[in-house]
Amino acid sequence: MLRPIAVALAALLSTACAHGGATRADAGAPAADSRPAFAGTYRPISAAPVLITGATVLTGDGRRLDNADVLLEGGKVAAVGPALTAPDGAQRVDGTGKWVTPGLIDVHSHLGVYPSPGMRAHSDGNEMTSPVTANVWAEHSVWPQDPGFGAALAGGVTTLQVLPGSANLIGGRGVTLKNVASTTVQDMKFPDAPYGLKMACGENPKRVYGQKGGPATRMGNIAGYRAAFIDAAEYRRKTRDAHGGKDAPKRDLKLDTLAGVLDGDILVHIHCYRADEMAQMLDLAREFDFRIAAFHHGVEAYKIADRLAENQVCGALWADWWGFKMEAFDGIEENLAIVDRPAGSCAIVHSDSEEGIQRLNQEAAKAMAAGHRAGMDIPPERAIRWMTGNAAHALGIEDRTGTLAPGKMADVVLWNGNPFSVYAHAERVWIDGALLYDRNDPARRPVSDFMLGQEGAR
Amino acid sequence: MNRLVKNLACAALLALPLAAGAQELLIRNATVHTAGARGTLEHADVLVKGGRIAAVGPNLDAGGARVVEADGQPLTPALFGGISHIGLEEVSGEESTRDAALTLGADARHMVVRPEFDVTLAYNPESVLLPVARLGGIGFTLLGADSAPGGSIIGGQGAVVRLDGSPDPLSPRSLFVALGTDASGLTGTSRAGQWLLLDRLAGEARGKVAVDSPHALLTPDGRATLARYLDRRGRIVVGVERAADIRQLLRWAKRQNVNIAISGGAEAWKLAPEIAAASVPVFVDPLANLPADFDRIGATLENAARLHAAGVAVGFSQAGDASHNARKLRQLAGNAVANGLPWQAGLAGLTRVPAxxxxxxxxxxxxxxxxxxxxxxxxxxxxxxxxxxxxVWLGGQAMPMRSRQTELRDRYLAPSPSAAAGQLPRAYSPKP
Known part of the structure; x- marks a missing residue:
């Protein structure tokens, strides 16, 4: 499972914070506080050890263990295997007849930036003022009281990347969050996760800007990306050459982010439907020497599945959306299964939806069923990777979550049965070892501030 | 890959009867979910003659009928695809391909009320959406007429079509009305204006306003159309979410003596006994469990289950992507069942209830x-x-289990052609 790309990314991670957050010193402030700007303040909730016994365990890295135990201790996965011994004070959970998976990860969410209720005042996901807004950060729009977070938790989602929308060629930074209820987004930030950069191909940018100065065409789109990265390369060179001296260019938030992409610190996530446009974006990445972590919404990814695998680019996909616009016309139900097929592939189930994020397991089940119909049988232990290990890989956090390998964060879901069924429920969800959702215990379910005192919800 | 080849071969074989016309068919040894009074029948046969079901039961005599062995697998009625625009739109984002709303008004502030507008006249039975839906087990849908700026809260009329390629609707017309947040912009930005307008229109249809009155909103055809619904001929399908609006709707329907159905109904569960007493079916989206707006604060996964428990006939319809992804409707039903709706009621909501x-x-x-x-x-x-x-069989004819999507799939499942080996690009495959 450890692909060359995983190794490369692990190396990247060690420097992930260079651009992952500019320090206050960068901004000219006193250097007393060296934390990155808008530093995350998430703290795991300490909890007693948990031993889940006798469950069917999907590890998230392709293995299935029947009648196995899972031990969570100190916020980490301590062990997975048969007949584990519970440490003193451990809570035992009977997993007989149940399934255990890593916590689910959605690489494409707009929770918080397009929250419920969907009021105009809440519409904070698209900075539709210019086609290149690499300077904006999605985390500055996230409303932590979006009830969608809690609903996603009930669907087993423990980590999500919240992205800006797709109106712009370059929409801004995405942020990876732990799905923990909180008053501030800083308290939700996944510790030291690399930032994502949201880019968009195709119809949306040219529709939004066609009458507002452009781009008005797909060729205009490409010209726009190139202009932005030419500026970024120059900024990066000048910054580097100045060695922090007085010749350093004035700090520019937009170019900071794009330079972070060129440095490999910020991971590129591109909304791109058509195969031909994905090929253009691969060439763009080659021209400016950056890597694309994932194409999102690639409804035509099946047309270039081999090429995506060769280029070590993930395909973050829906199970069955199609036809809602022209660039989605060639969507097929076997997309995930076909993208998953080549050696070294990285297929991901994503949502882009406050509804879909609650049911990533069902999205995967649909894709498995379609694959089966076309002669591609995908076992649960492989399919679970689409929303755990592979998703963590695309977000650059696979060394800490996404599988049940010992030492990883104890982000774990206990399902009431095979999760790849419409009838499956996440019964319990742990994040860093703390039980934050229990279907059978109302006291273990988060309620957003927004829902308090709503007579209508009773 | 062998399975694929086999499937394709089967599809080709099954396509033959289509050309040969309807013939006798015996589906043997199925788990028959009748969605009717007999419930589920294990190891049962279904005999088809002349496009209709001739008999249902164990050990039926095939006679000269072609026999399909079901091997105990489930057999259901072809499913409802929800209230959709299948055959009324090809690409949702392309206005030129959409025909489901009439917007004669000069701008958003200019209301034009045309209940006589009938979307079935725009229905294209050769739309690529049909085979896609059919492949998902969908056999019929209710074509809906949308409300939009330049129109009114009365979207117009639609009807049930079967997805067998036949051009004409099967059912009488239904009338579509939109209420609540989604439509208040069409009535002076207040939902109170919706009732004012509906009562006015009903009065007009009943002849209480002279045809040539400057206050008349309807054409003579519109009056005649609306009058039919006021005589309880045809169903008025009302899109409404908030409990308070549903309460007003039930009162209005009683006052005007009309047959209504509710679509959406996110908060319908709060009025379940009243809805049951009024015999109003409700078409819910069980996945819409978030407070998407202030009409849906009470949205819950258990809506369908609670309505059913109170005796309401529950069907399903989708909030979003209802046409291209009509096949998702059974996922809605499954989730309702996962959240307390009895399985048989889940199936009924996809079959008998909408029919x-x-x-x-x-x-x-x-x-x-x-x-x-x-x-x-x-x-x-x-x-x-x-x-x-x-x-899928429609009218006893086996439908080809193919669509534009399976054609794309099969083209790209094949190994990449090698130019060096003289192989032609994918555009030349598969062979027709």
């Missing part, structure tokens, strides 16, 4: 003698997304 609500319960929606042989054989639980339709 009866929209005036075709005597034709389709259950597996009973005399009904059209619109059937689906599944490879597992039809309400579970883990399984797919193996074969």
């Amino acid at each position: 009866e609500a929209f005036g075709v319960g005597d034709q389709i929606g259950s597996i009973e003698p005399g009904k059209r042989a619109d059937l689906v054989l599944w490879n597992g639980d039809p309400l579970d997304v883990a399984f797919t339709a193996s074969q």
Whole structure:
């Protein structure tokens, strides 16, 4: 499972914070506080050890263990295997007849930036003022009281990347969050996760800007990306050459982010439907020497599945959306299964939806069923990777979550049965070892501030 | 890959009867979910003659009928695809391909009320959406008329079409009305204006306003159309979410003596006894469990289950992507079942309930003698997304289990052609 790309990314991670957050010193402030700007303040909730016994365990890295135990201790996965011994004070959970998976990860969410209720005042996901807004950060729009977070938790989602929308060629930074209820987004930030950069191909940018100065065409789109990265390369060179001296260019938030992409610190996530446009974006990445972590919404990814695998680019996909616009016309139900097929592939189930994020397991089940119909049988232990290990890989956090390998964060879901069924429920969800959702215990379910005192919800 | 080849071969074989016309068919040894009074029948046969169901039961005599062995797999009526625009739009984002709303008004502030607008006249039975839906086990849908700026809260009329390629609707017309947040912009930005308008229009249809009155909103055709619904001929389908609006709706329907159905109904569960007493079917989206706006604060996964428990006839319809992804409707039903709705009620919401609500319960929606042989054989639980339709029959004819999407799939499942080896690009395959 450890692909060359995983190794490369692990190396990247060690420097992930260079651009992952500019320090206050960068901004000219006193250097007393060296934390990155808008530093995350998430703290795991300490909890007693948990031993889940006798469950069917999907590890998230392709293995299935029947009648196995899972031990969570100190916020980490301590062990997975048969007949584990519970440490003193451990809570035992009977997993007989149940399934255990890593916590689910959605690489494409707009929770918080397009929250419920969907009021105009809440519409904070698209900075539709210019086609290149690499300077904006999605985390500055996230409303932590979006009830969608809690609903996603009930669907087993423990980590999500919240992205800006797709109106712009370059929409801004995405942020990876732990799905923990909180008053501030800083308290939700996944510790030291690399930032994502949201880019968009195709119809949306040219529709939004066609009458507002452009781009008005797909060729205009490409010209726009190139202009932005030419500026970024120059900024990066000048910054580097100045060695922090007085010749350093004035700090520019937009170019900071794009330079972070060129440095490999910020991971590129591109909304791109058509195969031909994905090929253009691969060439763009080659021209400016950056890597694309994932194409999102690639409804035509099946047309270039081999090429995506060769280029070590993930395909973050829906199970069955199609036809809602022209660039989605060639969507097929076997997309995930076909993208998953080549050696070294990285297929991901994503949502882009406050509804879909609650049911990533069902999205995967649909894709498995379609694959089966076309002669591609995908076992649960492989399919679970689409929303755990592979998703963590695309977000650059696979060394800490996404599988049940010992030492990883104890982000774990206990399902009431095979999760790849419409009838499956996440019964319990742990994040860093703390039980934050229990279907059978109302006291273990988060309620957003927004829902308090709503007579209508009773 | 062998399975694929086999499937394709089967599809080709199954396509033959289509050309040969309707013939006798015996589906043997199925788990027959009748969606009717007989419930589920294990190891049962279904005999089809002349496009209709001739008999349902164990050990039926095939006679000269072609026999399909079901091997115990589930057989259901062909499913409802929800209230959709299948055949009324090709690409949602391309206005030139959409025909589901009439917007004659000069701008958003200019209301034009045309209940006589009938979307079925725009229906294209050759739309690529039909085979896609059929492949998902969908056999019929209710074509809906949308409200939009330049129109009014009365979207117009639609009807049930069967997805067998036939050009004309099966059912009487239904009238579509939109209420609440989604439509208040069409009535002076207040939902109170919706009732004012509906009562005015009903009065007009009843002749209480002179045709040439400067206050008249309807054309003579519009009056005649609306008058039919006021005589309880045809169903008025009302899109409404908030409990307070539903309460007003029930009062209005009683006052005006009309047959209504509710679509959406996110908070319908709060008025379940009143809705049941008024015999109003509700078409819910069980996945819409978030407070998407201030009409849906009470949205819950248990809406369908609570309505059913109170005796309401529950059907399903989608909040979003209702046409291209009509096949998702059974996922809605499955989730309702996962959240407390009895399985048989989940199936009924996809079959019998919509058929009866929209005036075709005597034709389709259950597996009973005399009904059209619109059937689906599944490879597992039809309400579970883990399984797919193996074969769809409409009017007893096996539908080819192909669509534009399976054509794309098969083209790209094949190994990449090698130019060096003289192989032609994918555009030359598969062979027609």
